[in-house]
Amino acid sequence: MYHQPVLKNRRTLLERAEKFVSDIYFTDCNLRGRLYGDSRPLESVTSFLSPKRITFREASQQNFAPYRVGDTFGPTWWTCWFKLTLNIPESWRGREVHLLWESDGEAMVWRDGQPVQGLTKEGEKTSYILSACLKDEEPHSVSLYVEMACNGLFGAGQGSMIAAPDPNRKFSVQRAELVIFNRDVRELLTDFEMLIDIVKELGEGKQRGYQALFTVNEMVNLCEPSDPSTFPRIHSLAHNFFSQRNGDSQHIVHAMGHCHIDSAWLWPYEETIRKCGRSWVTVIRLMETNPDFVFTCSQAQQFQWVKSWYPGLFSQIQHFVKKGQFIPVGGTWVEMDGNLPSGESMVRQFLEGQRFFNQEFGIHCKEFWLPDTFGYSAQLPQIMQGFGITNFLTQKLSWNLVNTFPHNTFFWEGLDGSKVLTHFPPGNSYEMKGKIQDLVKTVENNKDKGRANHSAVLFGFGDGGGGPTQLMLDRLSRVRDTDGLPKVQTSSPNKLFSQLRSDSALLCTWSGELFLELHNGTYTTEAKIKRGNRQCETLLHDVEVASCLALCRDPTFKYPVEKLQKLWRLLLLNQFHDVIPGSCIEMVVEDALRYYEDIRSDCTALLRDACGALASKGKGAGVFNSLSWERHEVIQTQDGAGEPDLALVRVPSVGLAPVTNTEPVSPVSVTVQANGAVTMENGILQTVVNKDGTLASLYLINANREAISDSCHGNQFVMFDDVPLYWDAWDVMDYHLQTRKPVLEVVQPVHVTSSGGLRGSLSFSLRISDKSTITQTIVMDAMCPYIKFSTEVKWAESHKFLKVEFPVRVHSPNATYEIQFGHLQRPTHRNTSWDWARFEVWGHKWADLSEHNFGVALLNDCKYGYSVHKNTMTLSLLRAPKAPDSNADMGTHHFTYAIMPHTGSFQGASVIQSAYNLNFPLRLIRCIPNSAPWSAFSVSAEAVILETVKQAEDRKEAFIVRLYESHGSSVTATFRTTLPVREAWHCDLMERQDSTQPAPMTSGGITLNFSPFQIMSLLLIL
């Protein structure tokens, strides 16, 4: 030991140690400079360029031409295949030999026709280990293939990560050679780096930091980089420091490897398949040499991709799943958006996910895993519980722009009172690197100090970075139990949550939604994706209902099980948390819209088949109603040019009826006034529409109430400047509200397009700018309690936001918004920071603003963004962000919204049913003329909605019906069916029959007791 006095200069000692491991300074004499030994060029490198992503077999049969390291190739999204021949010198016997590969694309190494490792510079993976300790009997002459995608970890954004991809980027390989890797140097570097980080992270206030400083200083004193015989002594100095243990009270970190792979984002779905392959094969390599290494992996869809593209890798994964190292988590098909998918879609996310994990791995996930989504619906806890999931892990609320979420470990209570144990890793990341700062941050940030002594650390590069590295594992294993730092244990979600649960007495509860105060533009961006989602959810619903009914009415009908699973999976895939929010590149939008088109066309055919079987394909016109209440509506009975034929039809719940035109109690009257305004009236509503299409008046006749606020106009289009701080497609900022400009320029004033009777309608058009226009038809139907606004917008704006406003004569501190299987309230004022941070919120088919005994509802058929401030109800219509899709939302859009004033409460006024009616059109079918109306299901209580009718999974002779309480009330309902049901049972969302809970059938039906917002599933056995 050198016993020289050391001056009290923390800075010089620290920087000296840093320079000793620097890869920039003094590498001629420092330790870092010794990391690699001898190197050799490769024997030969040849390449072949493909515009498509092809299989190994196909690639290996191509002609390869010589490639010189440094030469460029491309363009973006192509694939360059390399064939390498290498000769390892015999003199390297006993040494660790690597293929060093540095390129700016993402690469996969193939050996003997199998994928063996991913190589991504951005994920610190530039070495493929050819031999850990070269022996004479090992092959010295090796040939490999490298498949290199012409895109980076984050795609190919030009200038900024989220910029639209540059389609003409060129790529190159900067290094390809054989090297000797000095493992002992690497180990020592890790010791040094960890100690240096301890000095820096613990700061000047902790004496433990000084102990690290003097340890590392002594290590530099003693280390002779060129003489490995000095290494063991230095390593043992570090080891002594790391082995000084903690007391019993120290915080415990549960370290889990992870690789968050976005199913599509700044790259298309197809590239994600390869990202999964590259990342997971790298993880498997690490598992082979690190038996303690645990990796958590979500999204059944990605496993399905790997299963079909890399079957060999998939069986290796199955092997490590069995060993408990590779842990499928989350229980969902993809990590979906937490706001926009319908209730049934969310159920299917879990149903497809849990069933897949069960079939492939025999695993049932007990945790929901959604680290990276833009808010979480208040119905998720109940849905999780329905799938046997009691734990939830996320961290995204750490991105809140305004308020700091107060908990890291807490119980999250949903809309119906269901609770799940929830953990936000306090390090606020799902891509940690196992560094000291990750550990220190995890303890210091923890907002439940003293309540929860366990936290998760998820480490690994995401998105094609290939997950964890050996270095991360080495870092964490150094400090398993080191005084002054949290204890680190390799863990799993089950271990973490059972620890948290066993000591949960002091935990707080957060009730209601987890609203992300950021990314509120994602409720509106890429309107066509939103529309595709809503329409396809509706179509799949109708196909399932009609197919179940058809099965009972026509014994030859076959329920389209495989087809429906395929279509559902496509819909679920598009609900991924960068696709349905619209935060993806144009290529992804194109894929998503194509998938919606596939779902639409297949569902239309399936629906035609099912309705044909259902109604015996007669010659008469009939109508099919897939909803669980009787409907009395005006429908269009024929398409084509000219005036449409209309009929007012009455159709029973979940059933059909022939078209027999009934007379309305009160026909619609349309009157043009002298000033050009038009009055329409249907006995329920009377409205006055100004020449510019705004509503001067909307009058609820029986209640004698005007709905539009004094001296204001309803249906007012407004434009806002919409320039966020960075996240273009994602964010609309609070300050956009200061830039409101009404759309006032009339191109064509209001004129009558249907003169009344069953339907009155008016059309007009407005100019938004010299590039964009709105054309709208305002429709009033006989018997209909709302007015529809059928809208076409030609949209070519840049960083603008189009909304429509209804200032209404209602005073209330809260507005109500539909969410999955229910609704919730949000404030209309901006008292606190928590209130004003919700200046733009999401809702599904309707929002309502009510005071006692009167209110107004705003319905829509494909929108999700709302705001209600004071008495103005606003629906968000279109945005125009330019990144990451530079053409986002450009083009022609169609959507419909509706306004519905009502007396009483929105529940009593059937706002919920009206919004369903707007979204689920009655469908024209062919039926036997004059056949009697027929109903398959009915529910006695208006509060209870029959949401889903489907064939039970794996049980051809049984149906699942899913009902929910929609009013927020405790209610008893009678559920009736005319189908030949033999017995009925309660079941969970997994469709597992609860043998303790029969649902007794009497001649009157099945009596069901609901609590507020309860979701109830029944298994009906035929």
Ligand SMILES: [Zn+2]
């Ligand atoms: Zn993500």
